Amino acid sequence: MTMHPPDHRAGPRPADLSSHDFMRLIEAFGLTGAWRWDFVSGRQVWSSGLYRLLGLPESETASYERLLSLVHPADRDVLEDVVQIVQAGLLGSHTVRLIRPDGTARTVVSRGEVFFSPEGHPVAATGVLLDVTDRERLVEMHRLEQQRRASLAREAQVFIHTEPRLPLTEYGPDFLALVGLRREEVRADWLSPIVPEERSRWRDELPRLAAVGQPFSIAPTLRLAEGGSAPFRMTLVPLRDGTPDPVCWTAVITPLGAEAAARDRPSREAEPAIGVEPAIGVERAIEGCHLRAARGLLDWTLNDLARESGVSLSTVRRLEEESEGPSSRSRPHVLAALRRAGIVFTLIEGAVAVARAE
Structure with missing residues (x-):
């Protein structure tokens, strides 16, 4: 029986993924993005994931200066400027805060690499941002x-x-x-x-x-x-x-x-x-200030608590302002959501202690 080597001319199987496909899948989560800058032509390219991470439309022109403008003013000096990258070939790893156009803040890790010509001159740079x-x-x-x-x-x-x-x-x-x-x-x-x-x-x-x-x-x-x-x-x-x-x-x-x-x-x-x-009576002893303290321990917004408890934002606000009493029908749902997230309410000497499980 004659054995024939496998024929690779048919191209990759449908299940095969290129590096581009992998990058596209990863960036779909909105937590990472990449950029490239060709110093010779001056052309800069951002990936779709970077636009999403920065909160910018893909119609906006890719620009390292624009990226720097979104960095928190207190962190801006941490990143290399244009001269340091293009002329000195410096591009390190940093953790900085971004302020997106909609006002939301994100903390990102920036990593980059500069490519040099045989003569040792910087010719291009590429980088990646990861939302942490x-x-x-x-x-x-x-x-x-x-x-x-x-x-x-x-x-x-x-x-x-x-x-x-x-x-x-x-x-x-x-x-x-x-x-x-x-x-x-x-x-x-x-x-x-x-x-x-x-x-x-x-x-x-x-x-x-x-x-x-x-x-x-x-x-x-x-x-x-x-x-x-x-x-x-x-x-x-x-x-x-x-x-x-x-x-x-x-x-x-x-x-x-x-x-x-x-x-x-x-x-x-x-x-x-x-x-x-x-330990009894803790349910009726919990007040609006305790709900706010529990939400603070979880770093939740009012919207977060409303979503997790399945009640309206206005109801959560009324409970925290105590315009709805302990008999509110929505109150047990809010308390249950906080407890599911690890909050513990304990009655100690008539006072409610609020803690988060480790």
Whole structure:
């Protein structure tokens, strides 16, 4: 039997994609675009994706000066100017902000390359812009959240912590500094932050409460790094992702002042084996300011919250301005949308604490 080599003259199969096809598919998401500049002819070309990224019509003439004009004034000096590119052949990688003609801002990474003649003269340049707005926004949100938590811990001894399961063992550095323990010590014994005389109580009680899978509060006495001890309230809230079992638990740890301790004492005498305060009433305690705070943690606009909750923009605005009370039919939909996005509302000492799950 004679074997014949495959015939390539028929051209590429329909499933084959060229580099141009790949670029077109990638740019269709509106997150990237490319440009090329021929210094000899002076011709500049922008891809369709770049026009979309910049918010410009494709009828506009491609121009590096026009691209620079869209860069935020505070970032403009970061990018190379025309002389640096054409004469010196300089073109680096930078992260800058763009202000599009419609007023919206985007953060982009700019990468480029200059091509040289055999004599070493710059003859052309090409570059690509990648939209990293969401990534940069998440980084900034994370930084602000960490800053907020550090401030709460430093100024008010309030700690917010999330873990996949109970009991808690991976506390942050601020809490570990409060109780004077190393992370390894807490990992080895989750009861170590609690004073020895209460450990047997919480060893039995906390797992039983966690097994119910509902929010609850406990008030253990914690050891302090500088010596002595102090009562703290730990409010623990389960977070679910459409499943019956919690995917993680968020704890809000606050100091239990002398006044609060005196108020709690009668209930402890009546039920000395439990000492647990159920987290109830939070739904009616949530006010418009808490909705705005939750939206701020998510970096959502009013339109975002309206879309995610399925209610009108005007209704969301009325809820935040409290012109609609707790009995509003739309209110549960708004709260459900915020919780799906990771927001936790907790009632602590009669006040609502708003946090975002990590």
